[in-house]
Amino acid sequence: MxxxxxxxxxxxxxxxxxxxxxxxxxxxxxxxxxxxxxxxxxxxxxxxxxxxxxxxxxxxxxxxxxxxxxPRRMRVRDEIWNAIRYEGDQVLHDCMDLASATGMRLTDCITVLMPRTDILHLEASKTGKEAEWDLSLSATLPDLLARRRALGADHLMLLSTPDGRPVNLKMLRYRWDTARERAAVKASLADDGQSVAAIRALFLRDGRKRAAQKSGSLEEASDLLQHDDKRLTERHYGAVRKLKPVA
Incomplete structure (x- = not known):
């Protein structure tokens, strides 16, 4: 400046x-x-x-x-997301699962409180909007919650390291960069240049984009991301209108 x-x-x-x-x-x-x-x-x-x-x-x-x-329009393909996830540790797995299942921003993933029941409550740090998720309806989050409860850490956050420390963005950035590079090297050794490019173009915050793209409809994606305007969801997060043929 x-x-x-x-x-x-x-x-x-x-x-x-x-x-x-x-x-x-x-x-x-x-x-x-x-x-x-x-x-x-x-x-x-x-x-x-x-x-x-x-x-x-x-x-x-x-x-x-x-x-x-x-707008950065891209599909967060399962095979690319999972290739990076495979190279990460449990902390990274938990954050990736939480973000892609709920559409939370990373700042919310690390500050959301561990629920006393199966209902996860969030007041979004950016917008102040409140939302709740029934974790029992998720295929991945009940395991995360069970591990966290068994850990018995002193802090109140849902995400935790195995030794009981709250997770921060610096921890996640290091884990993501390391896992992404390992996945890219493996794809390079397999002579899969397309996958290498896709892996290196992906960011951890794209878990929110992945949540939108996996939603059943544009309306569901917009609700999940707590957007007031569906056009925002469609434009910036790649959620598409899923239409039914009429004939």
């Missing part, structure tokens, strides 16, 4: 300067995210009295001043 903003003052920041930053940013989508964060910081600063100026791009959401984004 320093080459663009330097020692600039509040009044020197305008839309052309912001657009110049976005043009110079190599990671275009990430640049948009950084602008969103900067606007939050700016408005916080207004509330604290550091500036009285309005965010320069306020009201320009529909003007197309940010970098154009193309």
């Amino acid at each position: 320093r080459p663009t903003f330097g020692p600039g003052t509040w009044d020197q920041v305008d839309v052309p300067l912001l657009k110049g930053y976005l043009r110079a940013r190599s990671a275009k989508t990430q640049g948009n995210r950084e602008m969103a964060l900067l606007s939050l910081i700016w408005n916080w600063a207004r509330g604290e009295g550091y500036t009285t100026l309005v965010w320069p791009a306020a009201g320009m959401e529909r003007s197309g001043w940010k970098n154009k984004e193309k």
Whole structure:
């Protein structure tokens, strides 16, 4: 940010300067995210009295001043997901199962509380929306819950390491990167270049995308991801309208 903003003052920041930053940013989508964060910081600063100026791009959401984004559309194929899962440990298995069964974001996976019954309750960290899942209806989550209860860890989170520590994003990132690379090497040794590319293109957060794609309908996927608009589910998570032939 320093080459663009330097020692600039509040009044020197305008839309052309912001657009110049976005043009110079190599990671275009990430640049948009950084602008969103900067606007939050700016408005916080207004509330604290550091500036009285309005965010320069306020009201320009529909003007197309940010970098154009193309949704990352891909199918999370079972064989690719399972190839990575096979190389992981139980901590990674549990997180992958939880994310792909419930559609939770990773931050929610590591902070959701262990339920006292079979009903898992979540207040989403990003939206504040509440949801419940009956774990007895899942093919994989009852085993996760049974292991967690047998562990008897002191912390309250559902996900746990075998030695009783709560799971954090750093732990998951290391485990995922390691398992994904091992799976990619195996696919490379099998001379399966297509699978290598698909494995390396997958992220742990795609468990949420996988949950949407495995849902029975677009409506079910939208409900699972707690979206108010089904178009968001369809556009960003690859959930498709499953239609029935009429003849």
